[in-house]
Amino acid sequence: MRTGDAENETDALERLRDIRSLLEELQKDPATLAAVREAIGNGIGWEAIAEAACLKPAAAKWRWQGTDADIAERHEAGRKRAARPSNVPTDLPGLSVGEAAARFGVSSQAIYLRITRGQLRAETVELADGRSYKRVFPDDSPAS
Template identity: 60%
Template sequence: MAFLSGDSAAALAALAALETGDGVPPLDRLRGIRSLLTALETDPAMLAAARDALEAGSSWEQIADAAGLSPSAAKYRWAGADDEIAERQEASRRRKRERPSSVPTDLPGESVAEAAKRLGVTPQAIYQRVTRGLVEARTVTLADGRSYKRVFIADGAPDAAPAGGPAAGGAAHDDDRADGRRA
């Protein structure tokens, strides 16, 4: 008797068919593997196996270990009645929809990391320049509550000099000799 859902069984069969084919493009192999993983992650067989393991006396730690999860993740995924699990999953999907995971690309200025890379200095050097008033910095807060530190450095501005130059705090002395010794 098969325990996988029809979707999982079909994804497994499709991946097995790719293995016997000659010259299967690498992207098709990746898509086949991903399809199988996605089908297995949502397969009711996972929940049934976890429930069977609990009934057989397994602990959440053992179930989590077998599934490659932490005990809290296993409980979150499989503990409780079907309606409780469905409610948790839907709440998780809602949070993901409401909270984008990527940094917007249309923010003003540049990030501290971007500025540091462009100038060939460390992020700490950029923060020091901000503290000294050599670089303008603002926190941009989006409507969804996310905040980003943005810096504004004009190309060719004195504060854009590399570390060690006058803008970085390394003042040149008129009485310095070419060999680096003081006069």
């Protein structure tokens, strides 16, 4: 594929999307769940099942452990969690460590190091419900 060939790039991306969609449909296939249940019935452990499915054991259990109702409830709860907005307050003072890292073009670890060295001022803001957030105040900091 030539670089800059938009038609070929679009075709390649569409193929990738189609492959991913097919994989997702195969995961939903009752035959997959039946095979997992048969393996469990034959005494095969989650480690081996996960390896065969190219998953980690926790992911395999999340997808296939329990009754049909348990699985459906777990998947529905996961969809609801993914759809809701973040519960991190947006009206906190200063910047989050991640926002400060993006502003300075460095990693979060570099921001923490600058805080430790006194190059950046930071405070931990604690909310009434007990949650706490590290906030960085780059405008109040000594020049680095």
